[in-house]
Amino acid sequence: MKSARRNWQRKKRKRKKGGANWRSRIIPQGLKRPLLNKKINSSLPFSQTKNTRCHGDFPHGFYYEDKTMITASNIALSYGKRVIFQDVNIKFTPGNCYGLIGANGAGKSTFLKILAGQLEPDRGQISKGPGQRIAMLNQDQFAFDEVTVFNTVIMGHKKLYRVMAEREALYAKAEFSEEDGIRSGELEIKFGEMDGYEAEAEAAVLLSGLGIPERMRQKKMKELDGSDKVRVLLAQALFGNPGILLLDEPTNQLDLDAIRWLEDFLSHFQNTVIIVSHDRHFLNQVCTHVADIDYGKIRIYVGNYDFWYQASQLHFRQKETESKKVKAKAEELKGFIQRFSSNASKARQATSRKKLLEKLTLDDMPTSSRKYPYIVFKPERPCGDIILEINGLSKEIEGVSLFEDLNLTVNKGDKIAFVGTNSLAKTTLFQILAGELAPDKGSFRWGVTIKNAYFPKENNGYFGNGELDLIGWLRQYAPPKEDASFVRGFLGKMLFSGEEAMKKTSVLSGGERVRCMLSRMMLSGANALILDEPSNHLDLESITSLNNALIAFPEVVLFASHDHQFVATVANRIVEITPEGIIDVMMNFDEYLAMKEAALSGENIYQERQAA
Numbered sequence: 053m054k055s056a057r058r059n060w061q062r063k064k065r066k067r068k069k070g071g072a073n074w075r076s077r078i079i080p081q082g083l084k085r086p087l088l089n090k091k092i093n094s095s096l097p098f099s100q101t102k103n104t105r106c107h108g109d110f111p112h113g114f115y116y117e118d119k120t121m122i123t124a125s126n127i128a129l130s131y132g133k134r135v136i137f138q139d140v141n142i143k144f145t146p147g148n149c150y151g152l153i154g155a156n157g158a159g160k161s162t163f164l165k166i167l168a169g170q171l172e173p174d175r176g177q178i179s180k181g182p183g184q185r186i187a188m189l190n191q192d193q194f195a196f197d198e199v200t201v202f203n204t205v206i207m208g209h210k211k212l213y214r215v216m217a218e219r220e221a222l223y224a225k226a227e228f229s230e231e232d233g234i235r236s237g238e239l240e241i242k243f244g245e246m247d248g249y250e251a252e253a254e255a256a257v258l259l260s261g262l263g264i265p266e267r268m269r270q271k272k273m274k275e276l277d278g279s280d281k282v283r284v285l286l287a288q289a290l291f292g293n294p295g296i297l298l299l300d301e302p303t304n305q306l307d308l309d310a311i312r313w314l315e316d317f318l319s320h321f322q323n324t325v326i327i328v329s330h331d332r333h334f335l336n337q338v339c340t341h342v343a344d345i346d347y348g349k350i351r352i353y354v355g356n357y358d359f360w361y362q363a364s365q366l367h368f369r370q371k372e373t374e375s376k377k378v379k380a381k382a383e384e385l386k387g388f389i390q391r392f393s394s395n396a397s398k399a400r401q402a403t404s405r406k407k408l409l410e411k412l413t414l415d416d417m418p419t420s421s422r423k424y425p426y427i428v429f430k431p432e433r434p435c436g437d438i439i440l441e442i443n444g445l446s447k448e449i450e451g452v453s454l455f456e457d458l459n460l461t462v463n464k465g466d467k468i469a470f471v472g473t474n475s476l477a478k479t480t481l482f483q484i485l486a487g488e489l490a491p492d493k494g495s496f497r498w499g500v501t502i503k504n505a506y507f508p509k510e511n512n513g514y515f516g517n518g519e520l521d522l523i524g525w526l527r528q529y530a531p532p533k534e535d536a537s538f539v540r541g542f543l544g545k546m547l548f549s550g551e552e553a554m555k556k557t558s559v560l561s562g563g564e565r566v567r568c569m570l571s572r573m574m575l576s577g578a579n580a581l582i583l584d585e586p587s588n589h590l591d592l593e594s595i596t597s598l599n600n601a602l603i604a605f606p607e608v609v610l611f612a613s614h615d616h617q618f619v620a621t622v623a624n625r626i627v628e629i630t631p632e633g634i635i636d637v638m639m640n641f642d643e644y645l646a647m648k649e650a651a652l653s654g655e656n657i658y659q660e661r662q663a664a
């Protein structure tokens with residue numbers, strides 16, 4: 053580690069002297085993250101720009117000191133026989149935001165832990181600028197149970213928190229000795245240097261941006277529900293302008309508003325950010341680079357996720373063509389060898405071709421760990437004219453009204469996204485429509501031609517004690533006349549083939565369970581699909597496949613999702629459930645957001661006029 057640091061300093065000195073290298077410290081303008089909404093910008097913590105030295109008169113943009121760079125050299129890690137990383141050499145530079153992507157189990161979380169120093173690799177080292185603070189989103193929801201929400205956020209900057217706590221203890225003393233006076237002077241200096249005086253305001257901005265209201269700030273963490281805890285832990289990671297910010301799936305428990313706020317925050321963040329996420333819209337909004345883990349290596353691409361996806365598809369097709377050529381060549385060689393190996397005059401040629409053949413097989417590319425499941429929903433019959441009528445539906449849970457007097461007519465071809473901050477309202481409505489829950493008041497009626505299939509948000513109840521294997525489990529939902537090979541077909545499409553299909557459901561991961569639930573939905577032949585947050589546990593490949601399947605589905609879809617791209621590309625009608633009733637509009641999600649924004653700014657103008 054020491055020698056790495058020396059190396060780094062040597063390199064830095066060299067760079068200072070050499071004039072030619074200054075360009076490497078300039079972020080090309082095309083790569084700079086766009087400054088989004090100015091209004092939100094003004095509410096961002098002031099200290100965000102502190103680590104950056106801007107020389108505005110540079111013609112090409114800004115000049116950054118590279119002290120927030122982080123470098124991984126020769127990293128290798130294996131678990132038993134399984135090689136996760138092999139010779140990973142990679143440099144993350146400040147001002148950039150890297151989306152770290154890769155298949156389930158490729159090693160994304162592991163790599164972040166290695167960068168953060170929480171996990172020692174088998175070989176290689178991590179080096180970063182001296183004194184640079186790394187902040188990582190804490191994955192343990194119970195780690196701060198006894199701490200208040202506010203203090204949990206401040207604890208993101210441990211040094212500052214220690215100074216703050218000592219300072220407070222000192223001022224709480226009844227008697228203040230001379231020694232205490234000296235100590236308090238020292239503490240005030242340290243406190244000031246670390247922007248302690250702005251800490252409270254900064255924490256407040258982060259918490260309210262992430263949807264934690266003021267009244268909750270003095271509550272203990274254990275009093276919060278899971279989704280609120282995640283928001284506080286996220287505020288903790290963002291707090292105090294860390295030099296290097298590592299976020300593992302930060303959007304998982306956030307609603308669309310909080311995700312938009314985070315996108316904005318990260319777009320203005322000037323230091324180094326590395327993010328793992330399954331949310332393509334989010335990645336596209338914030339990433340300047342994509343770091344792709346595959347074949348045990350990490351490769352960096354300039355550009356956002358969509359750009360990476362296009363480039364990788366092209367690369368994949370090229371590889372496929374290449375491998376077809378190689379196979380054809382190998383066949384040709386094999387043929388020659390067979391025909392002529394017993395022929396003395398051709399024996400030498402046959403031997404040399406044997407060598408060629410061996411070389412061809414040796415040079416075979418390792419296969420990618422990425423796999424795209426094949427998702428397609430085929431309705432048994434098209435929908436008739438009457439789809440679904442909802443009349444005066446009301447439901448309360450534990451004394452809280454979720455919706456009241458809800459009326460809705462679903463038409464042919466509707467793909468409705470249910471949005472709104474109250475996810476319990478959406479989940480409850482879907483449960484009622486799927487016949488799993490009774491409403492308090494009102495009624496609903498599906499048309500006679502309609503067969504619906506429901507994908508619940510929580511699927512524990514569907515797996516019982518986990519004793520069945522996947523084939524047995526899925527057969528429960530298949531027509532009785534069908535045999536095991538029928539369900540095997542659906543499992544195979546969802547990447548459970550051969551042995552995999554014999555696993556007990558009790559060993560399945562969250563993502564695998566979701567794939568089972570999707571197989572169940574695929575074999576139903578339904579013409580109206582109800583999906584509650586289907587992308588939650590899926591990897592990017594599965595989300596892309598599911599997204600494409602729902603775009604292609606010719607009939608009716610009712611769904612809720614926190615994945616912006618999913619909602620924006622599937623829905624042709626938006627229903628927002630608000631405490632005052634529903635907003636129901638025939639438009640796509642981006643049009644809907646634009647409409648809302650315009651309406652909100654109109655409201656502001658109106659208020660300003662009244663005030664004037």
Ligand SMILES: Nc1ncnc2c1ncn2[C@@H]1O[C@H](COP(=O)(O)OP(=O)(O)O)[C@@H](O)[C@H]1O
Nearest residue numbers: 131132136154155156157158159160161162163
């Ligand atoms: N302590 C461990 N022992 C053995 N295998 C592990 C351990 N931690 C992680 N793994 C395996 O390493 C792989 C990478 O895990 P992880 O980094 O969590 O993947 P992901 O890319 O999904 O975040 C997975 O196959 C996981 O099962």
Ligand SMILES: [Mg+2]
Nearest residue numbers: 160161162300
């Ligand atoms: Mg992970």
